[in-house]
Amino acid sequence: MIDKLDFLENDYKELSQKIIDPKVIEDTKEWQKLAKEHAEIEPIVMKYREYNKALETLEEDKEMLKEKLDDEFKEMLKGEISELELEVEALEEELKILLIPKDPNDDKNVIVEIRAGAGGNEAGLFAGDLFRMYSMYAEKQGWKVEMMDSNNQGIGGFKEVIFMIKGKGAYSKLKYESGVHRVQRVPETEASGRIHTSTSTVAVLPEAEDIDLEINPNDIRIDVFRSSGNGGQSVNTTDSAVRITHLPTGMVVSCQDEKSQHKNRDKAMKILKARLYDQLMTEQNAEIAQERRSQVGSGDRSERIRTYNFPQGRVTDHRINMTIHRLEGFLDGDIEEIIDALITTDQAEKLKQVG
Numbered sequence: 001m002i003d004k005l006d007f008l009e010n011d012y013k014e015l016s017q018k019i020i021d022p023k024v025i026e027d028t029k030e031w032q033k034l035a036k037e038h039a040e041i042e043p044i045v046m047k048y049r050e051y052n053k054a055l056e057t058l059e060e061d062k063e064m065l066k067e068k069l070d071d072e073f074k075e076m077l078k079g080e081i082s083e084l085e086l087e088v089e090a091l092e093e094e095l096k097i098l099l100i101p102k103d104p105n106d107d108k109n110v111i112v113e114i115r116a117g118a119g120g121n122e123a124g125l126f127a128g129d130l131f132r133m134y135s136m137y138a139e140k141q142g143w144k145v146e147m148m149d150s151n152n153q154g155i156g157g158f159k160e161v162i163f164m165i166k167g168k169g170a171y172s173k174l175k176y177e178s179g180v181h182r183v184q185r186v187p188e189t190e191a192s193g194r195i196h197t198s199t200s201t202v203a204v205l206p207e208a209e210d211i212d213l214e215i216n217p218n219d220i221r222i223d224v225f226r227s228s229g230n231g232g233q234s235v236n237t238t239d240s241a242v243r244i245t246h247l248p249t250g251m252v253v254s255c256q257d258e259k260s261q262h263k264n265r266d267k268a269m270k271i272l273k274a275r276l277y278d279q280l281m282t283e284q285n286a287e288i289a290q291e292r293r294s295q296v297g298s299g300d301r302s303e304r305i306r307t308y309n310f311p312q313g314r315v316t317d318h319r320i321n322m323t324i325h326r327l328e329g330f331l332d333g334d335i336e337e338i339i340d341a342l343i344t345t346d347q348a349e350k351l352k353q354v355g
Contacts, residue, residue, distance in 0.1 A: 058084040062081060107169055111163070112202065116157070124158055126199075133333055134174070139333065144165070149267065182198070205278040206278070224261060244265075253268045305318060313325060
């Protein structure tokens with residue numbers, strides 16, 4: 001651990017010099033990259049310096065204790081040594097946590113895609129419940145929600161809804177939400193009171209910045225068309241809806257929520273970039289995931305992660321075997337308890353690997 005910290009200390013000093021170098025400042029992209037790296041390792045280096053200072057003082061006090069001293073001063077010194085030993089131990093633990101490989105996307109905004117799965121209309125209503133839940137959670141965090149695209153099912157709820165949540169650390173909190181969410185409840189239309197099970201799939205993608213990913217304009221085809229409402233009726237007399245096809249991957253994104261073609265195009269590009277970036281990250285992480293499968297789950301979209309049981313008023317997260325008996329509050333965006341438990345479990349798993 002100390003070798004790694006010494007390496008980071010040297011790296012930090014070098015980066016501190018580079019980011020004030022006029023040649024580097026001229027190259028905006030290079031400067032942004034180095035400044036980001038510098039900011040990421042700064043908290044670790046500052047904590048390591050604090051640790052070294054405490055260690056140095058502890059050694060000095062121990063040396064002093066070997067000298068001829070009066071009893072009162074000796075007792076005071078022993079007390080200080082005990083305190084410093086506890087401080088060094090606590091700082092060591094903090095450093096271990098700081099050395100857990102940080103997800104480079106943690107501070108980013110997210111694009112959340114919710115799709116109704118098995119269960120017909122009931123699955124669409126549940127997709128609407130999840131959209132509301134995340135929107136209310138975002139509001140509690142002081143984040144902003146921006147609708148990107150939606151496909152309403154006509155009776156409330158969505159076949160698909162895509163939205164962006166803007167706020168520092170949004171990805172770090174919401175990244176564990178990717179997967180299949182299952183609901184068990186009696187639909188309002190069910191006369192016999194039979195419980196139905198339906199599902200919705202959630203995908204949480206970090207917003208891709210230009211520094212992360214560049215799309216070659218020759219790699220995309222842009223088509224415009226008239227947006228349509230429920231039942232296929234045209235809701236717009238101009239070609240404002242936009243469909244972007246990424247030719248190398250065949251990935252297609254449509255956006256028709258805005259009346260302006262320009263705004264729809266911007267939103268569709270953001271979704272496309274996030275999906276391509278997510279694909280890139282998934283490929284890069286595939287090998288790592290094989291080696292160390294986290295208990296919290298792989299973020300696999302097909303993994304069933306949570307069940308919302310209405311008759312029993314409970315929510316169960318299957319990855320950490322945690323059940324909360326306040327379903328109503330949970331669907332009103334009070335999801336912090338499960339999110340914190342998922343983060344803690346993930347950290348504990350990663351800490352084992354650092355240790």
